[in-house]
Amino acid sequence: MAGPFYFEDLSPGLTFKTGSRTLDAQAIKQFARDYDPQPFHTDEVAAKDTFFGELVASGWHTMAVTMRLLVDGEFKPAGGVIGGGVDEFRWPIPVRPGDTLSAVSEVVESRPSKSRTDIGLVRVRHNTLNQRGETVQTFIANHVVQRRPK
Amino acid sequence: MAGPFYFEDLSPGLTFKTGSRTLDAQAIKQFARDYDPQPFHTDEVAAKDTFFGELVASGWHTMAVTMRLLVDGEFKPAGGVIGGGVDEFRWPIPVRPGDTLSAVSEVVESRPSKSRTDIGLVRVRHNTLNQRGETVQTFIANHVVQRRPK
Numbered sequence: 001m002a003g004p005f006y007f008e009d010l011s012p013g014l015t016f017k018t019g020s021r022t023l024d025a026q027a028i029k030q031f032a033r034d035y036d037p038q039p040f041h042t043d044e045v046a047a048k049d050t051f052f053g054e055l056v057a058s059g060w061h062t063m064a065v066t067m068r069l070l071v072d073g074e075f076k077p078a079g080g081v082i083g084g085g086v087d088e089f090r091w092p093i094p095v096r097p098g099d100t101l102s103a104v105s106e107v108v109e110s111r112p113s114k115s116r117t118d119i120g121l122v123r124v125r126h127n128t129l130n131q132r133g134e135t136v137q138t139f140i141a142n143h144v145v146q147r148r149p150k
Numbered sequence: 151m152a153g154p155f156y157f158e159d160l161s162p163g164l165t166f167k168t169g170s171r172t173l174d175a176q177a178i179k180q181f182a183r184d185y186d187p188q189p190f191h192t193d194e195v196a197a198k199d200t201f202f203g204e205l206v207a208s209g210w211h212t213m214a215v216t217m218r219l220l221v222d223g224e225f226k227p228a229g230g231v232i233g234g235g236v237d238e239f240r241w242p243i244p245v246r247p248g249d250t251l252s253a254v255s256e257v258v259e260s261r262p263s264k265s266r267t268d269i270g271l272v273r274v275r276h277n278t279l280n281q282r283g284e285t286v287q288t289f290i291a292n293h294v295v296q297r298r299p300k
Contacts, residue, residue, distance in 0.1 A: 035214040037221060038230045051229050051294065059233065060217050064185040064210050071187060079201050080188045083209065089236035089289075139239075144201065 003076025006148035007110065007120030010077065016105040018073030021065055023057055025097035031061040056094035062137050066103050066128045075105045077122070078146035084121075089139040093130075100131040108140065112147070120145050153226025156298035157260065157270030160227065166255040168223030171215055173207055175247035181211040206244035212287050216253050216278045225255045227272070228296035234271075239289040243280075250281040258290065262297070270295050 025044070032041030036058035039046035044055045070081055095101065109123040122145050128137040175194070182191030186208035189196035194205045220231055245251065259273040272295050278287040 035218045037218070040230065051232055058217070060210070060214050064214065067208070067210050068185045068187070080190065082201055083241075085241065086239035087237065089239055091233075091235065 003074070004078040005076060005145070006078045007112070007122065007145045008148045010107050010110055010120075010122045010124075010145060012107050012109055014107045016073060016075035018069035018075075018103040018105075020100050020102040021069060022098065022100040023061070023065065023095060025055060028055065028057045028061065028095075028097055031064070032058050036060060052094060054096065056096055057099075059091045059137070062091065062095050062101065062128060065101055066126065066137060069101070069103045069128075070105070070126065073103065073105075075124070077143055078148075079119075079144070082144045083141040084144055085142045087140045087142070089137075091137050092135055095130065095136050099136070101128055101136065103128045118147055120147055153224070154228040155226060155295070156228045157262070157272065157295045158298045160257050160260055160270075160272045160274075160295060162257050162259055164257045166223060166225035168219035168225075168253040168255075170250050170252040171219060172248065172250040173211070173215065173245060175205060178205065178207045178211065178245075178247055181214070182208050186210060202244060204246065206246055207249075209241045209287070212241065212245050212251065212278060215251055216276065216287060219251070219253050219278075220255070220276065223253065223255075225274070227293055228298075229269075229294070232294045233291040234294055235292045237290045237292070239287075241287050242285055245280065245286050249286070251278055251286065253278045268297055270297055 029042050040050040040052040041058045047055045105124050105126045108125050113119045122143045125140050127135050130136050179192050190200040190202040191208045197205045255274050255276045258275050263269045272293045275290050277285050280286050
């Protein structure tokens with residue numbers, strides 16, 4: 001499949017894949033130093049006495065990497081990957097140093113905009129998986145997608 | 151108020167503030183190059199022909215900066231700022247170069263864990279505001295918080 005995909009192309013049930021990226025300890029700590037400096041994200045030793053018991057990636061790091069995978073992946077809506085919001089955002093299990101992440105996306109619902117004739121709203125579940133196929137992050141994004149020009 | 155706050159301290163209605171951070175065009179573009187390389191986040195000129203019509207921050211940049219503000223702010227749950235998930239995540243208006251962001255958090259619900267006696271679950275609405283007091287991002291986080299030791 002090649003994009004970009006207009007609203008009319010994005011039928012419920014369609015799925016899209018991405019490439020992958022491995023998160024090493026250095027990348028996990030660097031993101032955390034900038035945006036989420038808590039011991040379970042910045043220091044293997046200090047992490048032992050925390051809820052996680054080990055160094056894990058910030059959930060927002062997992063999300064940022066997922067966004068990059070999506071932008072570089074098969075899901076190419078006309079107008080760009082634009083979300084007005086996200087629902088049901090969960091991190092079922094932590095991301096650990098050395099994990100390799102990829103994402104799978106499935107269209108779950110689509111409807112024309114009530115207020116604008118040039119766009120539609122497409123709900124897509126984006127699941128981020130580790131190298132064992134376990135879901136480390138899941139959410140439903142409400143995407144704004146251009147309608148096919150008449 | 152000084153933390154850390156145990157589950158028992160976090161009653162619905164309590165509010166917490168953060169400091170602020172200004173996002174300039176360079177920071178917006180740098181985050182986007184790493185995690186969300188789309189024209190409306192990376193290039194003022196190319197952005198003119200997009201949905202936004204101007205350079206705006208990636209929503210995940212706004213989120214990452216909000217996380218940093220929260221970690222450095224008044225909301226200090228015992229055990230750290232740990233979220234099992236997020237609901238009702240919305241970006242009502244874009245963040246533009248030069249905007250100064252801060253966050254306000256309000257506890258909306260709390261309940262003991264059914265499976266573990268040492269933690270509780272606290273739902274908190276975190277609103278990120280610009281320098282005009284407009285909400286640029288809002289979500290409800292489901293926080294895992296330590297119970298007060300007996």
